[in-house]
Amino acid sequence: MIEIQNIHKRFDNNKVLKNISCIFNEGQTNLIIGESGSGKTTLIKILVGLYKHDYGSVLFHGQDVGKMKTKQTRKLRQEIGMLFQGGALYDYMTVEENIMFPLTMFTSKNEQEMIDRVNFCLKRVNLENKNELMPSELSGGMKKRVAIARAIVMQPKYLFCDEPNSGLDPKTAIVIDNLIKEITEEYNITTIINTHDMNSVMQIGEKIAFIHKGELWWEGRKEEIIKSKNDELTNFVFASDLFNRLRTS
Amino acid sequence: MLKLLKHIGLYFIMMKKVISVPEKPKAFKKQFVLELEKIGLQSIGIVLFISFFVGGVVSIQTALNLQNPLLPTYLIGLASRDSLILEFSPTMISLILAGKVGSSIASEIGSMRVSEQIDALEIMGVNSASFLILPKIIASMFFFPCLVILSMAIGMIGAWVGGLSVDVTTSDFLYGLQYEFVPFYVTYAIIKTLFFAFLVSSISSYFGYHSKGGAISVGKSSTEAVVYSSIFILVFNFILTKIILA
Numbered sequence: 001m002i003e004i005q006n007i008h009k010r011f012d013n014n015k016v017l018k019n020i021s022c023i024f025n026e027g028q029t030n031l032i033i034g035e036s037g038s039g040k041t042t043l044i045k046i047l048v049g050l051y052k053h054d055y056g057s058v059l060f061h062g063q064d065v066g067k068m069k070t071k072q073t074r075k076l077r078q079e080i081g082m083l084f085q086g087g088a089l090y091d092y093m094t095v096e097e098n099i100m101f102p103l104t105m106f107t108s109k110n111e112q113e114m115i116d117r118v119n120f121c122l123k124r125v126n127l128e129n130k131n132e133l134m135p136s137e138l139s140g141g142m143k144k145r146v147a148i149a150r151a152i153v154m155q156p157k158y159l160f161c162d163e164p165n166s167g168l169d170p171k172t173a174i175v176i177d178n179l180i181k182e183i184t185e186e187y188n189i190t191t192i193i194n195t196h197d198m199n200s201v202m203q204i205g206e207k208i209a210f211i212h213k214g215e216l217w218w219e220g221r222k223e224e225i226i227k228s229k230n231d232e233l234t235n236f237v238f239a240s241d242l243f244n245r246l247r248t249s
Numbered sequence: 250m251l252k253l254l255k256h257i258g259l260y261f262i263m264m265k266k267v268i269s270v271p272e273k274p275k276a277f278k279k280q281f282v283l284e285l286e287k288i289g290l291q292s293i294g295i296v297l298f299i300s301f302f303v304g305g306v307v308s309i310q311t312a313l314n315l316q317n318p319l320l321p322t323y324l325i326g327l328a329s330r331d332s333l334i335l336e337f338s339p340t341m342i343s344l345i346l347a348g349k350v351g352s353s354i355a356s357e358i359g360s361m362r363v364s365e366q367i368d369a370l371e372i373m374g375v376n377s378a379s380f381l382i383l384p385k386i387i388a389s390m391f392f393f394p395c396l397v398i399l400s401m402a403i404g405m406i407g408a409w410v411g412g413l414s415v416d417v418t419t420s421d422f423l424y425g426l427q428y429e430f431v432p433f434y435v436t437y438a439i440i441k442t443l444f445f446a447f448l449v450s451s452i453s454s455y456f457g458y459h460s461k462g463g464a465i466s467v468g469k470s471s472t473e474a475v476v477y478s479s480i481f482i483l484v485f486n487f488i489l490t491k492i493i494l495a
Binding site (some may be wrong): 045047050073074075077078080082084085086088089090091092101102104106110242 | 268272275283294360361364366368369371372373374375468
């Protein structure tokens with residue numbers, strides 16, 4: 001379980017996050033939703049330790065990350081997998097080298113063991129035999145799948161995804177969503193996804209946290225959104241005509 | 250002023266992260282070899298080309314300035330040698346490398362920053378500064394002196410060819426090259442080059458590492474890397490010359 005308590009963050013004079021407290025359930029797909037500029041990415045970067053929060057606590061299984069020693073933080077980071085918006089694959093490495101990289105840095109596996117693990121992960125994301133391709137030779141969806149393979153290669157306990165569907169066509173977006181959902185269930189990972197894609201919310205969301213203007217406006221289960229009386233939430237979720245029609249029907 | 254202090258502070262914070270024992274010596278070795286190729290081997294061509302022609306021009310200009318029957322022609326070889334060893338090869342080649350290698354380092358690291366590749370390293374628990382920058386600094390400090398020595402040699406060949414074109418005989422030129430040669434000048438040139446290599450690689454890495462935003466920011470970082478590396482090379486050239494030679 002990941003818990004955040006009273007998180008505040010500002011950049012210069014701009015208050016980006018204001019007093020956010022939330023619990024992300026273990027072994028579930030937790031979604032942080034909100035408009036562009038609402039503070040979702042800042043929150044996810046605080047959760048993974050890329051940004052330091054000004055006030056508040058981030059707890060992983062009850063342990064405050066801010067009070068951890070360097071060794072503990074490094075160990076925790078090896079339990080985290082992250083899928084970035086653009087994939088963040090290393091340009092100068094092949095697909096195989098990209099996925100193998102965490103293994104070479106943090107394990108004592110031999111070459112063959114590492115290759116076996118890479119092939120297993122590639123198979124899991126349906127990209128068999130693409131080992132020798134360079135990231136520049138991959139499509140957007142393939143890059144995301146390689147990034148997922150790299151994120152799961154160390155068998156993480158936590159998976160963070162920053163806008164996993166951005167820039168993808170609807171069909172590929174569904175493939176990526178389903179893949180994340182399957183992996184979450186298969187390996188009992190605590191997954192936190194940052195998105196403004198309502199298809200993802202409806203398809204894979206379990207716990208939903210809605211952020212608006214840097215504040216947590218609503219949290220609950222996907223099924224509760226429809227009944228919600230929170231205007232900001234319903235305006236955001238049902239902004240599209242299609243979803244609005246679905247709601248009224 | 251505050252901005253300058255901020256840059257200096259951030260530079261030293263970054264360098265503190267850079268100078269650490271590599272986590273995986275094998276990974277470091279791999280990165281180091283890659284950097285040797287990018288920073289060193291790929292710069293040989295331009296260094297040879299520039300050194301040859303500048304060497305030639307130096308000897309022709311020296312010959313034109315020494316058109317006096319009282320001055321022996323071997324002085325052309327001597328003057329070309331000292332110009333190349335003391336100033337052209339260490340300083341000018343470092344300035345050229347600041348343009349070539351510095352902009353390449355800044356744009357490479359800057360692109361990695363804006364495409365979140367550095368964030369990906371950090372999340373994995375890798376010391377990104379040490380992993381990316383330390384091999385570049387060590388490769389530069391290893392290869393810049395090699396390039397400078399190569400530049401001295403090729404520059405002298407260029408000077409000989411230039412000398413031939415203004416009727417300086419080979420024997421006179423060679424006599425001048427060896428006349429009152431001070432081996433310490435080469436040591437001085439290498440000491441300077443080691444400083445310049447450190448400055449170019451670390452300053453360029455600093456600007457790349459602190460890129461923010463998108464492609465425009467990467468371009469800006471690349472330009473700043475070249476400008477500040479060049480400024481620091483010239484300032485340190487003065488300081489080191491004063492300390493070592495004066």
